[in-house]
Amino acid sequence: MLMKGNEAIAHAAIRCGCDGYFGYPITPQSEVMETLMELEPWNTTGMVVLQAESEVASINMVYGAAGCGKKAMTSSSSPGVSLMQEGISYMAGAELPGVIVNVMRGGPGLGTIQPSQADYFQAVKGGGHGDYKMPTLAPASVQEMADLTVLAFDLAFKYLTPTMLLADGIIGQMMEKVVLPPYQPRLTEDEMRAKYPWATLGKPHGKKPNHITSLELLSEDMEKLNKRLQARYRTLEKEEVRFEEIACEDADYVFVAFGISARVCQKAVEIARSEGIKAGLLRPITLYPFPVEKIKELSNRVKGFISVELSAGQMVEDVRLAVNGKVPVEFYGRMGGIVPSPNEVFNALKDKLIQ
């Protein structure tokens, strides 16, 4: 099927057995809720779709649904995701699974409706308060908008954590061929009770009640919760790193880019190769956990890295941390909604790393 990235998210959500979507319109992601409203999944799978009064309400609806063990999600774009940070922090603290889609646009402030990748820090460093991390997946195609929506739910429930799909305005708006994931039935309430014994579905007779909360007034208990979260993040960092390598085997220079920037860099690799420069591309699919080990390994055999982003340079900091000074790490980025051309990126590689 040919469809927009935003539409692919909606289709994938219904197909993977999502129980509830709660959202608020914002460009450039409004097609997610529009598609859901058109598809009327409440008549087929029974999925609830509700337009909330704000992004603050949306994320808290996701919290409420997730607390019942339900597969719930929301989607928004940068300013709206800023409003959700409180709810995301509460979900992290209450160990609740849920999926948040951010189809990024340029900021700061109201910014622009054009694409951007400047919410990288907010997503991977913990945009809300307190010590938490959020698995962050970066789709680079309409196909991945669908596939990673399914994966985001899997990770969210495996690690009991809010999980983000960090896309950009172009991946959201562009149309490509996509093979939609197979239908999975929504869980029944009995299955939910068995799988998620913590869920607030109503306290069975003679059992202890369930409490969904992030509050611990005793310092020792609060530290214990934090240690549990940190242990989970260490497992995530070990088990869930995903990336794609393109022409890295013999590369002298490696682009590091995600989302639409990776698509541009892929073309720049071709241009470089046609001019005899051995360039490659490392495309992180998980931005958190970041492919630290892969970059470390590459840094033993390449001459330099260049991080290409639609921002003033955010992911480049993580590349530098991984490379740890072994070889030069340069940055090239555009802001304000501008996407560089492959030639522009290739020239940046030549200017910054080769000459």
Next chain:
Amino acid sequence: MNSMNVTDIVNPINLVYKKNSVLTDLPMHYCPGCSHGVVHKLLGDIIEELDIQEQTIGVAPVGCAVFAYKYLDIDWQQAAHGRAPALATAIKRLLPDRYVFTYQGDGDLAAIGTAETLHACNRGENIVIIYINNGIYGMTGGQMAPTTLLGMKSTTTPKGRMYERDGNPLDMPKLLAQLDGVCYVTRQAVHTVGAVKKCRRAIKKAFEYSALNKGTSIVEVVSTCNSGWKLTPDGANKWMVENMFSQYPLGDIKDTIQAEKK
């Protein structure tokens, strides 16, 4: 003459009062004289009487009642400040045969959570909102709330609330009663035995209404905060009767289901 021993007195025949089975045995953290404990007990009474302990999910606020989930033996979610109606919306939409209620204070419902409250009510979510209005921020130490009376002193209005600077006390139930999504709005108190009985009937009605899918039910309980008000428990009750009730008069504000019956 045989003297009586304790088992002669404490036995089922002599039982005149029994704590409901929904309230836990945990000592409450509320200040002596606080209204929260009485309202908790009433909720436990109603949940027991309607036999809905296994079908009820509560949403606790941020405020003094943040620990409400420790005192009633049902499933609970604890919400971010003001967001309880958003949580309750999702819970009720995804579990339509459950009884879902929020328990919110006046800071939670009438200040930071006005949007979530108003829109949940406007959508006519079939939930119960228990609204404790004591005219002050109790947990943070007695700051001005949107419900604080004009002239009333608080730690952020040490010389009293002034209309010119702070606006008038906000009457949320009166405002919410105008929405078609709301089927029942009532204002109660728990300062006397008679008032407690009336409040109990109101809460029961609200829970029963929430199962009819006719919209949102709101029970405001005009409450005391003797520590925030810097009064004795008894003095706080008197002050409430003399000052709060004129601003927040008790009684039903709206009851569309009763009106339909007539």
